[in-house]
Amino acid sequence: MTRGTGRGKSAPAPRSVDVARLAGVSQKTVSRVFNDEQYVSADVRRRVLEAAEQLGYRRNNAARALASGRTRSIGVVTLGTALYGPASLLMGVERAVRDTGYALRVVNTMEGDPAGIAGAVDSLLDQGVDGIVISEPIDEEEGTDSDVSLRVDVPVLVLGAPSAVAAPTLLTAGDGADLMARTATEHLLELGHVTVHHLAGPQRWFAARDRLNGWRATLTARGRDVPQVTEGDWSAASGYRAGRELARDPAVTAVFAANDDMAIGLIRALTEAGRRVPEDVSVVGFDDVPVAAYVTPPLTTVRQPFDTVAQEGLKRLVHAVENPDADPVPSSDPPVDLVVRASTAPPPPPPPNRTTPARGRRAPSGSRGDTSPPPLPDGGPPSHH
Amino acid sequence: MTRGTGRGKSAPAPRSVDVARLAGVSQKTVSRVFNDEQYVSADVRRRVLEAAEQLGYRRNNAARALASGRTRSIGVVTLGTALYGPASLLMGVERAVRDTGYALRVVNTMEGDPAGIAGAVDSLLDQGVDGIVISEPIDEEEGTDSDVSLRVDVPVLVLGAPSAVAAPTLLTAGDGADLMARTATEHLLELGHVTVHHLAGPQRWFAARDRLNGWRATLTARGRDVPQVTEGDWSAASGYRAGRELARDPAVTAVFAANDDMAIGLIRALTEAGRRVPEDVSVVGFDDVPVAAYVTPPLTTVRQPFDTVAQEGLKRLVHAVENPDADPVPSSDPPVDLVVRASTAPPPPPPPNRTTPARGRRAPSGSRGDTSPPPLPDGGPPSHH
DNA sequence: ATGAAAGCGCTAACAA
DNA sequence: TTGTTAGCGCTTTCAT
Numbered sequence: 001m002t003r004g005t006g007r008g009k010s011a012p013a014p015r016s017v018d019v020a021r022l023a024g025v026s027q028k029t030v031s032r033v034f035n036d037e038q039y040v041s042a043d044v045r046r047r048v049l050e051a052a053e054q055l056g057y058r059r060n061n062a063a064r065a066l067a068s069g070r071t072r073s074i075g076v077v078t079l080g081t082a083l084y085g086p087a088s089l090l091m092g093v094e095r096a097v098r099d100t101g102y103a104l105r106v107v108n109t110m111e112g113d114p115a116g117i118a119g120a121v122d123s124l125l126d127q128g129v130d131g132i133v134i135s136e137p138i139d140e141e142e143g144t145d146s147d148v149s150l151r152v153d154v155p156v157l158v159l160g161a162p163s164a165v166a167a168p169t170l171l172t173a174g175d176g177a178d179l180m181a182r183t184a185t186e187h188l189l190e191l192g193h194v195t196v197h198h199l200a201g202p203q204r205w206f207a208a209r210d211r212l213n214g215w216r217a218t219l220t221a222r223g224r225d226v227p228q229v230t231e232g233d234w235s236a237a238s239g240y241r242a243g244r245e246l247a248r249d250p251a252v253t254a255v256f257a258a259n260d261d262m263a264i265g266l267i268r269a270l271t272e273a274g275r276r277v278p279e280d281v282s283v284v285g286f287d288d289v290p291v292a293a294y295v296t297p298p299l300t301t302v303r304q305p306f307d308t309v310a311q312e313g314l315k316r317l318v319h320a321v322e323n324p325d326a327d328p329v330p331s332s333d334p335p336v337d338l339v340v341r342a343s344t345a346p347p348p349p350p351p352p353n354r355t356t357p358a359r360g361r362r363a364p365s366g367s368r369g370d371t372s373p374p375p376l377p378d379g380g381p382p383s384h385h
Numbered sequence: 386m387t388r389g390t391g392r393g394k395s396a397p398a399p400r401s402v403d404v405a406r407l408a409g410v411s412q413k414t415v416s417r418v419f420n421d422e423q424y425v426s427a428d429v430r431r432r433v434l435e436a437a438e439q440l441g442y443r444r445n446n447a448a449r450a451l452a453s454g455r456t457r458s459i460g461v462v463t464l465g466t467a468l469y470g471p472a473s474l475l476m477g478v479e480r481a482v483r484d485t486g487y488a489l490r491v492v493n494t495m496e497g498d499p500a501g502i503a504g505a506v507d508s509l510l511d512q513g514v515d516g517i518v519i520s521e522p523i524d525e526e527e528g529t530d531s532d533v534s535l536r537v538d539v540p541v542l543v544l545g546a547p548s549a550v551a552a553p554t555l556l557t558a559g560d561g562a563d564l565m566a567r568t569a570t571e572h573l574l575e576l577g578h579v580t581v582h583h584l585a586g587p588q589r590w591f592a593a594r595d596r597l598n599g600w601r602a603t604l605t606a607r608g609r610d611v612p613q614v615t616e617g618d619w620s621a622a623s624g625y626r627a628g629r630e631l632a633r634d635p636a637v638t639a640v641f642a643a644n645d646d647m648a649i650g651l652i653r654a655l656t657e658a659g660r661r662v663p664e665d666v667s668v669v670g671f672d673d674v675p676v677a678a679y680v681t682p683p684l685t686t687v688r689q690p691f692d693t694v695a696q697e698g699l700k701r702l703v704h705a706v707e708n709p710d711a712d713p714v715p716s717s718d719p720p721v722d723l724v725v726r727a728s729t730a731p732p733p734p735p736p737p738n739r740t741t742p743a744r745g746r747r748a749p750s751g752s753r754g755d756t757s758p759p760p761l762p763d764g765g766p767p768s769h770h
Numbered sequence: 771a772t773g774a775a776a777g778c779g780c781t782a783a784c785a786a
Numbered sequence: 787t788t789g790t791t792a793g794c795g796c797t798t799t800c801a802t
Binding site: 026029032041065068 | 774780
Binding site: 027035059061065068 | 797
């Protein structure tokens, strides 16, 4: 069997009138059938569908959009990176959009793009969309005309952050990074670490700032020192560079990295510098990338609920699109999912002349130099906690 | 300054007639200006643009599509995973599409999706596209009606593989995996390994089969043993499982993994089993994921030229869309980019009673049990070769 | 339960 | 160089 029209390249595509003629009904009736409207007898419906099938009829979307004023599509603005977070979110958005019956248009904003998010939104509006999703916005460059509020005619859903967009409806989803960062930080404190260092993401990203804020709020709330922040660019390379610095400071016993890639680079640098993970330094990542359970040591991290966020957000966006007057549905925070693996442990015993109370269990504490490779308490499949 | 129309929520959007009236010209002239047609005096053009600006005029794309028969958009079928390869390719496609001035529509095919690629293409055709990109196709499930040829009215570009699609123009790009796999395999042979094992990707993927074929062809051409293939699912987890098996076979001294994630899992399993990488076993990955240079040991891998492939492919696709009669532009293979890092080395000395000629340099050969962590000859930034 | 007529906002083909 | 006239293939509104 062959899908598709099967027409030769040159024959014009059949229109609804053609179907109507063949089925012996009016063109409007064909329209009724294809729109699942009521008041079509079962018999007529069947005849119409048969005629359509026979002709290989396909509704013309441009005509539909023109006549109805609705494009039945949602536009998404993404960052154009294959980074695990943004890419996962985009895939989640695609699924969620398709589930709602809308089509998806995609425009990237590369970092440093002169037109920025405003330009991408503009382009989406030109293309024609009924609603817009802005995924993981970042601050724009100074000096472009996009560092100001952007006014749009359609509902907008911002994923992962607030934003300076003015729209008839402005929705937010997935802005729970703050809470997740708190959980990560608290995990380390509960293991007995005196404080937690933070390897932050680029601060132009709202997501990076959220995580930093959550971390800082936790330390402050517990009355702990807030160490200086190191800023990376999400890459393992930047994590590695940061790790070389942090390895020199013996006070560093726990680091919360703003994503897994940086955590992996960080761990590598620490290991090279002779600081064992987790015996000497504990590391928590963020994202739960697929390799996280298989690097050495398996990474303790916070899993991001991309699909849930996208689904929930899109349901609300579509609701706003279809009910312009109804109140926006309030968002609900997804649960935080800390995945404890082997990169975190209680801090090493304090130097003999200091008296820092160390809570929690002691590390297995093999003496230095006898471990090759590190103990790997959790070598198997990801242990989900 | 504020971008966007600035109209209230209820005022109807201005049409080209409104602009025409305000500028004191005919509606057709407005159309001429916005389509950059010739034969418009500079003065008229200016007046039209001013009027448009003042009104916040935006062309209605549905009307354009309806009148012209062209949607000015390209549809892409992707796999819906955040795997580095497919995600990078999608980002490359987005950039490339935007560079051509077309809009992008995206539909995912999840593995196991009943409708499969045919369903995704169908949905794109319903939405209305002038051309279609199929990215990284995989074999469909048996029993669906999509395991047969699919007929389409618009040009189709298949990225990374041949495919069973019937279209007026069928283009291919990025099908050089075979050659890249050869290069990876040859690298290992040249280091002196007697043969190379292969940790393959899921064989339903064309990309996985290509890599396997390239590997096998190289071994065959050189008259080497072709060891049994282990098949993974692209995940580090599957690489880890495969590694546990391979670690038991002392004949394994070199493994070519079909992607980096599996290579990372593989290395972890080997290390846990006491088989050092690269001293005892060399491993080559595929993709050059961002963390590849920062795992332990830094991974030798083949970088995939996603952007180049997407750009080149799209240029040809758009050419086919706009010149239906012209011959399709032939494709050109991008150069292979082997990135040599620290996961590959000459094989260990053969057991005393065997006589296998070992070419190439000897490994640094530290005696067993003294390495914690492994030497890390290439600890710094990625060494590009 | 079905049909007829009138646009939706553009581009295309042809004047002028 | 500019304007006029017809549609593009649907959905909408109003009849029947």
